[in-house]
Amino acid sequence: MATDSSNTHPLIETLATQRDTFLTQWTRVVGDDLQGRLSIAELGRELGELYDAVLKALTEGGLNSRAEQFGETRSLLIELSRSRARQGFTPTETARSVFALKEVLEPALATDEHGARTYLQFARLLDELGLLTTEAYIRTREEIISAQAEQLLELSTPVVKLWDGVVGVPLVGTLDSARTQVVMEKLLQTLVDSDSTHAIIDITGVPTVDTQVAQHLLKTVVAARMMGAQCIISGIRPQIAQTIVALGIEFGDIPTNSSLADALRQALKEIARDTEDDVRGLL
Numbered sequence: 001m002a003t004d005s006s007n008t009h010p011l012i013e014t015l016a017t018q019r020d021t022f023l024t025q026w027t028r029v030v031g032d033d034l035q036g037r038l039s040i041a042e043l044g045r046e047l048g049e050l051y052d053a054v055l056k057a058l059t060e061g062g063l064n065s066r067a068e069q070f071g072e073t074r075s076l077l078i079e080l081s082r083s084r085a086r087q088g089f090t091p092t093e094t095a096r097s098v099f100a101l102k103e104v105l106e107p108a109l110a111t112d113e114h115g116a117r118t119y120l121q122f123a124r125l126l127d128e129l130g131l132l133t134t135e136a137y138i139r140t141r142e143e144i145i146s147a148q149a150e151q152l153l154e155l156s157t158p159v160v161k162l163w164d165g166v167v168g169v170p171l172v173g174t175l176d177s178a179r180t181q182v183v184m185e186k187l188l189q190t191l192v193d194s195d196s197t198h199a200i201i202d203i204t205g206v207p208t209v210d211t212q213v214a215q216h217l218l219k220t221v222v223a224a225r226m227m228g229a230q231c232i233i234s235g236i237r238p239q240i241a242q243t244i245v246a247l248g249i250e251f252g253d254i255p256t257n258s259s260l261a262d263a264l265r266q267a268l269k270e271i272a273r274d275t276e277d278d279v280r281g282l283l
Contacts, residue, residue: 029100065128081136098130159190172205180216198267204235214249234263
């Protein structure tokens with residue numbers, strides 16, 4: 001947006017001479033929009049920094065919001081948007097922090113035809129900056145949602161130590177590719193940390209087992225075996241067993257049990273047998 005410097009000079013002069021008045025009004029309008037969820041002092045500081053950055057950019061680069069001179073302004077807006085997103089404000093409330101300045105400036109600038117023209121040019125600049133806040137807000141919210149999804153995924157796939165040498169993975173809900181990756185990483189790390197030789201994958205809480213779920217289970221078992229751990233799948237309910245048979249799913253030589261207790265009993269027997277074999281080997 002190219003603009004003659006002679007057109008912006010009156011605007012710059014007005015913004016500079018009436019800074020405190022405009023900033024006070026701007027802070028009050030935004031504060032009313034945010035309904036006291038931010039202190040006036042904090043709000044005044046944020047908007048004061050933004051006001052000064054815009055005034056400096058106007059002085060050096062005119063009304064082109066994409067110009068290098070508006071770099072500081074854009075950075076402040078992005079930081080403001082990220083802060084608002086984390087604090088739970090809406091994108092509308094965030095953008096209004098910029099748009100409210102138009103309401104404050106209109107009575108002072110649009111007093112004649114020339115002033116109205118200058119005000120409309122500045123208003124378009126503020127519109128572009130307001131859209132920037134929305135874009136930054138959306139990116140931040142996406143980052144927050146993604147982080148929360150990862151945290152929930154971590155919480156929904158615990159790996160627990162059941163006995164010396166035995167860890168368990170109680171799965172609840174659907175097992176997809178992303179969750180399988182998390183399960184494998186946590187299981188392998190727990191096997192190393194606890195020096196365990198047996199892993200029980202309990203699918204009591206998995207509603208259905210289809211070929212895709214079976215493939216995910218097999219990947220987890222193969223990964224654990226590569227670490228030297230024996231795997232047992234427990235929680236094979238009658239309806240799950242019927243589905244597995246109907247689909248022709250083969251678990252190969254992977255032991256299966258109907259309950260976690262039976263799987264733990266089997267794992268402990270195998271550990272005891274392996275220990276006896278090791279003792280005999282020493283003798």
